Structures are given as C-alpha cells and as structure tokens.
Amino acid sequence: PLVESGGGSVQAGGSMRLSCTIHGYTYSAGCMGWFRQAPGKERAGVAALYTSNSKTYYADSVKGRFTISKVNAVNDNSKGTLYLRMNILKADDTALYFCAWGPTSAMPAIQARGIMSPLWFAAWGQGTQVTVS
Numbered sequence: 001p002l003v004e005s006g007g008g009s010v011q012a013g014g015s016m017r018l019s020c021t022i023h024g025y026t027y028s029a030g031c032m033g034w035f036r037q038a039p040g041k042e043r044a045g046v047a048a049l050y051t052s053n054s055k056t057y058y059a060d061s062v063k064g065r066f067t068i069s070k071v072n073a074v075n076d077n078s079k080g081t082l083y084l085r086m087n088i089l090k091a092d093d094t095a096l097y098f099c100a101w102g103p104t105s106a107m108p109a110i111q112a113r114g115i116m117s118p119l120w121f122a123a124w125g126q127g128t129q130v131t132v133s
Contacts (some may be wrong), residue, residue, distance in 0.1 A: 002027070002082075002099045007128030014089050014132075020082040020099030020125055022070075027123070028077040031106035032070060033116060034084045036095035036130075043098070045116020047084060050107040057110050061092070089132045099125040 006018040018034070033048040047068035048057040056068055065088045073079035082099055102121035109120050 002101060002123060002125035004097065004099045004125040004128040007097060007130045009131045009133065010089055012090055012132055015085070015087045016089060016130060017086070018084040018097055018099075018128060018130070020084075022080045022082060022099075022101075023078065025078045027080070027101045028072075030104050031102040031110070031121075032068075032082045033100045033102065033106075033121060034066075034068060034082075035098045035100055035116070035118060035121075036093075037098070037127075038095040041095075043118045045110075045118070046097070048107060048110055048116055049082070050104075052104065055107065055111075057107070057116065059116070062086075065089075086130070089130075091132050094130060094132045096127040096129050098127045 003021045010016050034046045035043050036046050037043040049068045067085040069083045071081050100121040101123040106120040110116050
C-alpha cells in the first residue's frame with residue numbers, strides 16, 4: 001500500500017514536506033508521483049519520479065518550489081518512502097495531496113505529452129490535506 005502523511009496547515013510562504021510510505025514489491029519499479037485535488041477541481045499531477053533513472057517531472061505551477069525524492073529501505077526493495085518537499089507555499093497549493101504509482105510506461109507518456117494524467121497511475125494512497133492560508 002501507499003500511505004501519505006505530513007499534511008496540515010501552513011501560512012503562505014512557508015514550507016512543508018509530505019511523505020508516502022511505500023510497501024510492496026510492485027512499487028519498487030515504475031513511476032512514483034504526487035497529485036493534488038482542490039475542491040471542485042480535477043485531480044492534477046504535481047511531480048513524478050521515474051525509479052529506474054531518477055528522472056523527474058514537475059508541473060509548471062510548482063517548478064522551482066517543489067522537490068520529489070524517494071528513499072529506499074536498506075536491503076529491502078519492497079519498502080521505501082516517497083517525499084514531496086514544498087517551499088514558498090501559496091494559497092493555490094491548498095488541496096488534498098495523493099501519492100500514486102504507475103507502471104514504467106507512465107514516465108514516457110508524461111515526457112511525451114508534458115502532463116501527468118491520473119489515468120496512467122494504477123495505485124493510490126488515501127490522501128493528505130494541505131491548507132495554505
């Protein structure tokens with residue numbers, strides 16, 4: 001499973017780090033990503049990380065402010081943690097943030113189209129709320 005944590009409330013201009021605990025061999029390869037969904041809006045991709053070569057993608061709205069990273073457990077490919085470091089937070093960043101996993105085909109699709117579609121991701125966490133005021 002994928003389990004997010006680290007959400008909460010923060011003032012504009014502040015920072016926050018989200019974590020996603022990863023447990024399962026399925027998630028040891030492929031593409032890990034963060035999505036967010038604000039009330040009344042569609043789920044939108046924020047950042048993605050290709051596990052095979054650590055290549056990353058960022059939505060234009062967060063480029064330069066957010067950083068995605070992943071740490072694997074020592075000697076256990078089935079476990080790890082995905083992070084999203086968020087700096088210079090804005091009110092527009094307020095949303096429910098989801099951790100997601102997609103197969104290896106997801107990152108080439110992202111690079112080809114320049115967007116992150118939730119349709120390319122197969123596993124999801126339950127979400128963690130981030131509120132910026």
